[in-house]
Amino acid sequence: MEGSTIVLTDDAGKTLPCTVETTFKVESTEYLLLQPVDFSVQIFAWQETDDEEETELADVTEEEIDVIFATAQAVLSEQNLTLRRSAYTLTVEGDLPEPTEEDIIEIDTEEDGNCSEFQELAHFYYEEQAFSVFTALDPLMFIAKVGTGGLPEILTPEEMNALEPYVEKYLDHVLSTEDAEEDS
Known part of the structure; x- marks a missing residue:
C-alpha cells in the first residue's frame, strides 16, 4: 500500500x-x-500592530476565504499554480518556485510557541487588505x-x-x- x-x-x-x-x-x-499529492497552502491576512511601523500575520476564516478565493486563484495562476479547495486544506498544483531567503518566514503555528518555516508563494490585495499565500517547507x-x-x-x-x-x-x-x- x-x-x-x-x-x-x-x-x-x-x-x-x-x-x-x-x-x-x-x-x-x-x-x-x-x-x-499537491502542496498544502494557507492564506493569511497582514494586520498592523500597535506599533504602526510593523505588521503581523492573522488567520483567515472560511468566510473570508470564500470572498478572496478567486483573487488568490488568479494571482497564483500567474505562476502556473492552480489553487484548489481540497478536503481539510487548501492546495496548489504545479511546480513551486525555488525558495529564496526573502520568501521564507517563520510563523508561530501552535499555542506552545512552535514555529514552522513557510515559503511565501504570492502576495495580493483584496479591498485594500493585504494577504499572502504560504506553503510549509515541511510537508x-x-x-x-x-x-x-x-x-x-x-x-x-x-x-x-x-x-x-x-x-x-x-x-x-x-x-x-x-x-x-x-x-x-
Missing part, C-alpha cells in the same frame, strides 16, 4: 488525493501516514485509520491524542533505522 495514492473525502464532499507514506498497526487497527501529513469498507478516515482529535505515543515511538524507530542505514 505504501506509495499508492488514496483519496480522502471530507463531510462537505471535497476530496484530497494523498500518497501513502507508510502504514502501521496499533492493536488491531491499521493506520496510514498520508501526504497530500503537511495526515494520519488516517482504515475504517469500514476499507475506506480511510481522518482521526478525531481524541483518537489522535490517544495514538500520539505510538506514532512518536514508531517515527523514532524509523528515523533511528534510517540513521543506522546512512552510517553503514
